[in-house]
Amino acid sequence: MTFRQFLLQRLTAAAMVPLIVVHIVVIFIATRDGLSAAEILERTRGSVGWALFYGLFVVLAAAHGAIGVRNVLAEWTGLARSRLDIFMWVFGLSLFGLGMRAVVAVVGAS
C-alpha cells in the first residue's frame, strides 16, 4: 500500500463516520414510525439532498473498500503490484456502479 492509498483510506473512513450516523438514525426513525417501503421511496424520489448524500457515500465506500481489499490481497496472496492495482480498480468501479444503481433506484424518478 502506498502512503497515498493509506491516506486516502483513512480520510474516506473519517468522512464516512458522520454519513453512517445519519444513515442509521434515519433508518431508525423511519422504521420506528412504521413507514412502508413505498412511503419511504415517496419521500426520497426526486430529492437532490438524498442523491448527494448517498452518492457521496457510494464514492467514499468504493474507494475505501477497494484500497482495503487490495491491501488484504497484497498481504495474503503476494500478487504482483500491477495485478493488485488492476483488481483494485475493477473492484472499486464495480462497487461504485452497484452503489450508484442503488442510489438511482432510491432517489430517481419512479
Next chain:
Amino acid sequence: MSDTLSVSIWRGGENGCYTAYQVPARENQTVLDVVTHVQRHLDPTLSYRFACRVGMCGSCAMTVNGRPRWTCRTHVSHVSDNGRLEIGPIANMPVIKDLTVDMTRFFEAWQSAQARFEPSRTRDDEIAIVKPDSPARIAADAAIECINCGVCWAACDTVRWNDDYLGPAALNRAWTLVNDERDGGNISRLKAITVNGGCQACHAHQACADHCPKALSPTASIAGLKRRAMSAYIRGELK
C-alpha cells in the same frame, strides 16, 4: 523442584529438528545459562549468540516455549512448563545454524528507514541545548532504549507476511530521530519511511509492544510517524 530440566533445542538449519537434552536445574538460572550449559558440557557444536549477559547488547534473542525472548534476562522459573523448555531460533529470520539466525534483512531495514543520526551542526558550532522536559525529548526518551535484539521483529505479523515492511525496531528508531531537534535529515527520513512497506503497513497489532523486553511500544512510535508523515504529506514536503 526437579533436579533436571528437559530441554529441546533446535539443531541444524531451516530443515533441522529439535534435540532433547537433560540439564541440571538450579535455583537461579536463566535460559541463556541453560543453552551455555548444553554447549559447554553436552555438545560443543551448538551455535548461539550472546555477548553481555545483562540485557544490553541484544544478541541472545531466541524462541522460548513458543515466545520470542531475550534469554539472558529470562529466568527459567518464569517460563518453563513443568521443567520443560523448548528453545529455538527467533522467527521471521532465516536460520543459519541451530539458534543463530541471519539478521541481514532486520539491519538493512534500519538503513532503509534512515534510522541513523544526520548531524545538522559541525564541531565548530555551539553544543545544542536539549531540554529534558520538552515534548519532543519526552517522545524520543520513550523509545530510545531499544537494544536491537529483534524480538519485536520475530513477534510481528506484518513482518511475516510483508517482505517490504521495515519492521517495528527500525521505525521505532526513526521516531526517536524525528524527535531529535539536532537531527537534520527528517524530510528524507519521512520519505524513506513512507515507501511501500513503510510505517503505513503497520496494523497496530501491538505484538511488538507486548514482547519488547525493554517494555517499549514501537506501535506508539509508528503511530507517531504516521501522524508526522501525514502532516508532511499534506504540506507537500514528501514530493
